[in-house]
Amino acid sequence: MAGLAPAIPIMKGSAPHATGITGTGPVMTRHDEGEIDGMHSQDAGGAIRAGSFVNTISSRTTAPDMPSLRPSISLDRLGTVIAILIGVALFASPFVIFRANRIVAGEGRMLVDALPPSGAIGVTIVALGVALCAALARAPLIRLAAASVGLCVIFPAVGWSAGFVTPAGNTFARVSPSLGFWLLVLSFALLAADALTRLRLGPWARLAAIAVAAGAIALLLSSGAWDDLSLLKEYANRQDTFWREARQHLWLAFGSMVAACLVGLPLGILGHRIRRLRTALLQVLNIVQTVPSIALFGILIAPLGYLATHVPLAAALGIRGIGAAPAFIALFLYSLLPVVANTVTGLNQVPATVTDAARGMGLSARQRLWQVELPLALPVILAGIRIVLVQNLGLATVAALIGGGGFGTFVFQGIGQTAIDLVLLGAIPTVVLSFAAAIILDAIIDLSRRGS
Amino acid sequence: MIEIDHLTKRYGATTVVEDVSLRVDDGTIAVVVGTSGAGKSTLLRMINRLIEPSAGRVLIDGEDTMSIPEDQLRHRIGYVIQGYGLFPHRNVAENIATVPRLLGWDKRRIADRVEELLDLFQLDPAEFARKFPHELSGGQQQRVGVARALAAKPAHLLMDEPFGALDPVIRSKAQDDLLAIQRRLGTTILLVTHDMNEAFQLGDRIAVMDRARLLQYATPAELLTRPAEAFVEQLVGTAERPFRLLSLRCVQEALEPGGAEGEPILVTDSLRDALSRLIWTGRDVMPVADSAGALVGRVSVKGIMEHGRSLA
Ligand SMILES: Nc1ncnc2c1ncn2[C@@H]1O[C@H](COP(=O)(O)OP(=O)(O)O)[C@@H](O)[C@H]1O
Ligand SMILES: [Mg+2]
Numbered sequence: 001m002a003g004l005a006p007a008i009p010i011m012k013g014s015a016p017h018a019t020g021i022t023g024t025g026p027v028m029t030r031h032d033e034g035e036i037d038g039m040h041s042q043d044a045g046g047a048i049r050a051g052s053f054v055n056t057i058s059s060r061t062t063a064p065d066m067p068s069l070r071p072s073i074s075l076d077r078l079g080t081v082i083a084i085l086i087g088v089a090l091f092a093s094p095f096v097i098f099r100a101n102r103i104v105a106g107e108g109r110m111l112v113d114a115l116p117p118s119g120a121i122g123v124t125i126v127a128l129g130v131a132l133c134a135a136l137a138r139a140p141l142i143r144l145a146a147a148s149v150g151l152c153v154i155f156p157a158v159g160w161s162a163g164f165v166t167p168a169g170n171t172f173a174r175v176s177p178s179l180g181f182w183l184l185v186l187s188f189a190l191l192a193a194d195a196l197t198r199l200r201l202g203p204w205a206r207l208a209a210i211a212v213a214a215g216a217i218a219l220l221l222s223s224g225a226w227d228d229l230s231l232l233k234e235y236a237n238r239q240d241t242f243w244r245e246a247r248q249h250l251w252l253a254f255g256s257m258v259a260a261c262l263v264g265l266p267l268g269i270l271g272h273r274i275r276r277l278r279t280a281l282l283q284v285l286n287i288v289q290t291v292p293s294i295a296l297f298g299i300l301i302a303p304l305g306y307l308a309t310h311v312p313l314a315a316a317l318g319i320r321g322i323g324a325a326p327a328f329i330a331l332f333l334y335s336l337l338p339v340v341a342n343t344v345t346g347l348n349q350v351p352a353t354v355t356d357a358a359r360g361m362g363l364s365a366r367q368r369l370w371q372v373e374l375p376l377a378l379p380v381i382l383a384g385i386r387i388v389l390v391q392n393l394g395l396a397t398v399a400a401l402i403g404g405g406g407f408g409t410f411v412f413q414g415i416g417q418t419a420i421d422l423v424l425l426g427a428i429p430t431v432v433l434s435f436a437a438a439i440i441l442d443a444i445i446d447l448s449r450r451g452s
Numbered sequence: 453m454i455e456i457d458h459l460t461k462r463y464g465a466t467t468v469v470e471d472v473s474l475r476v477d478d479g480t481i482a483v484v485v486g487t488s489g490a491g492k493s494t495l496l497r498m499i500n501r502l503i504e505p506s507a508g509r510v511l512i513d514g515e516d517t518m519s520i521p522e523d524q525l526r527h528r529i530g531y532v533i534q535g536y537g538l539f540p541h542r543n544v545a546e547n548i549a550t551v552p553r554l555l556g557w558d559k560r561r562i563a564d565r566v567e568e569l570l571d572l573f574q575l576d577p578a579e580f581a582r583k584f585p586h587e588l589s590g591g592q593q594q595r596v597g598v599a600r601a602l603a604a605k606p607a608h609l610l611m612d613e614p615f616g617a618l619d620p621v622i623r624s625k626a627q628d629d630l631l632a633i634q635r636r637l638g639t640t641i642l643l644v645t646h647d648m649n650e651a652f653q654l655g656d657r658i659a660v661m662d663r664a665r666l667l668q669y670a671t672p673a674e675l676l677t678r679p680a681e682a683f684v685e686q687l688v689g690t691a692e693r694p695f696r697l698l699s700l701r702c703v704q705e706a707l708e709p710g711g712a713e714g715e716p717i718l719v720t721d722s723l724r725d726a727l728s729r730l731i732w733t734g735r736d737v738m739p740v741a742d743s744a745g746a747l748v749g750r751v752s753v754k755g756i757m758e759h760g761r762s763l764a
Binding site for chain 2: 351354355356357358359360362363364372375376450
């Protein structure tokens with residue numbers, strides 16, 4: 001599976017990667033993670049744990065104020081790494097790649113050749129300024145501001161560069177961001193993530209931050225600043241299909257998640273009550289989880305094909321051996337385990353004294369479930385839903401292989417045509433969506449954790 | 453009034469509560485005491501039908517509990533357990549409001565009642581109403597637990613080791629507070645504990661249980677002077693018996709005419725307190741005053757010892 005869909009490993013690995021690099025400083029007391037683990041570690045059963053993205057990062061930040069005997073100007077370790085990365089990006093890596101057409105190999109253009117002199121100097125000065133802040137500035141707000149300025153400069157700059165590098169009137173030439181650009185994005189994003197972590201933003205602030213980021217991206221895309229970039233050219237050629245596949249992707253990911261919740265929550269509640277059902281259920285779902293996605297899609301083709309040819313209603317509903325139906329069902333099956341397991345675990349970890357007191361005060365079984373058990377299990381259940389959503393947004397890419405549509409369509413077409421820009425057109429939205437879903441659901445989980 | 457009538461609970465072949473009968477009169481506290489596993493909790497939980505009895509019945513104010521729908525029955529009987537089981541996702545006010553809300557009281561009435569209870573339990577409403585259980589100390593949680601159980605003004609209260617999670621200093625204060633509140637509200641309480649001191653401090657009557665059986669149900673004094681079985685005698689503590697007896701008697705009983713040097717002791721204090729103060733201050737006699745502060749006589753070590761001997 002990993003080999004088939006480049007988007008998935010990137011997506012799934014994104015959080016650990018970020019952590020690995022941020023974690024260059026001394027490891028702080030794992031306050032945040034301790035809280036999360038504290039609540040999860042009581043789980044007796046096999047709950048699926050959400051490696052909460054924001055909290056994972058925050059558990060490994062560099063200590064903000066290390067007592068030190070060093071001279072007054074002291075270097076921040078993560079900041080130093082970021083500064084070095086910025087240096088490499090500016091002076092040793094091409095900023096963009098120029099290609100004569102969309103499938104031939106390209107040639108790199110260093111920043112000085114990628115922008116008019118004033119632009120190149122401007123970008124260099126800003127990037128060096130950010131590097132300086134990263135290495136020397138302590139206050140998280142300053143670091144965040146520097147990172148934001150950096151991002152706000154290089155994103156339009158790369159669009160500008162595309163227009164500058166493309167010969168006038170040449171519609172075949174393609175310009176795409178190259179290593180230098182990506183390194184700059186990485187360094188600025190790291191700096192921003194580190195600063196955000198040090199700020200220890202509450203859930204509402206995190207939601208606001210992601211709304212601002214989404215607004216900025218929308219502004220960038222709608223302003224036309226990127227229109228000369230190859231990615232946007234690919235998009236322009238496929239505008240209609242892009243949004244159709246986007247809708248299909250979201251429908252596959254969210255629809256199967258909703259279906260899994262509708263089925264999985266009651267199953268989990270039953271499983272919590274009936275021990276034997278729980279064991280059987282979790283075993284079956286565990287087995288389903290181990291079937292590779294492409295194999296599961298394949299396995300579903302035969303019975304659905306049979307259904308389509310023998311049951312007129314099924315055919316009328318659009319159920320066929322290939323297409324969206326098997327993809328939807330496969331995603332649904334994958335989603336069941338996290339939902340059911342986390343529902344069971346969430347309910348199991350409700351303290352026995354609490355349910356006993358509730359019963360003793362005369363709450364009926366239904367009142368106990370709605371007023372006590374589900375609210376107390378909610379953070380764990382939401383953690384399961386978070387896993388499902390992030391997983392589905394990635395896995396939905398594979399659906400394209402059996403004609404299920406979604407962003408995977410572009411990924412696999414792009415692989416077939418060795419058109420890397422087309423691959424990115426499918427992969428980037430997938431990664432961004434998964435990332436956003438993880439942050440939003442983490443914030444919601446924090447909000448649901450009332451009084452603990 | 454709680455009447456337990458030949459109550460039995462069996463799990464398979466093992467009998468956990470065997471043919472227990474006892475009656476708790478209105479406005480009194482009965483304490484069930486016994487070693488762990490004796491069946492105390494099972495007995496208590498059969499009263500509000502958290503456990504269905506195998507045989508026998510329970511009457512609340514003369515009404516068979518089996519004739520009352522179980523949720524309704526539980527709305528009428530307060531219930532406090534060890535650890536309290538406060539709802540962690542609800543603040544103090546919401547926790548206390550649990551049963552009134554189930555009963556459909558209107559908002560105003562609930563808010564008034566919550567405030568009244570917080571005052572009664574010496575928790576400042578402005579400070580505590582919005583706090584969550586994890587923000588409270590053990591003693592505060594305990595008070596909220598009892599306040600919650602009393603919210604809908606139940607005439608009866610069941611308590612299963614309600615002080616078990618408190619450290620000794622806070623525990624004895626909490627016991628005194630419970631006693632004061634019970635005397636004020638006239639609630640009928642059945643309390644389970646394995647702590648003999650607690651039983652003597654709180655119980656108007658004490659039920660001693662061992663291995664599913666009720667060995668003796670009597671007043672504290674009777675338990676000390678006429679233990680029904682060797683086990684009761686042992687549980688009551690042979691060595692502690694005289695002191696326990698003295699703690700049940702007040703200074704009035706050993707009052708002698710005359711005066712003495714030093715701080716007076718109240719005529720309503722226990723003889724045990726009087727004796728311990730005499731020992732501690734190194735005197736043989738001390739003056740006794742009534743609640744108005746007027747000296748009414750004196751009490752002596754010799755007098756207390758003679759009185760103690762007459763009790764045994
Ligand atoms: N559901 C049950 N099934 C079997 N035995 C039980 C059950 N509940 C309690 N017991 C047994 O009943 C005995 C009395 O329990 P309990 O009433 O909790 O004792 P106590 O409160 O006096 O410590 C214990 O030995 C316990 O093991
Ligand atoms: Mg017990």
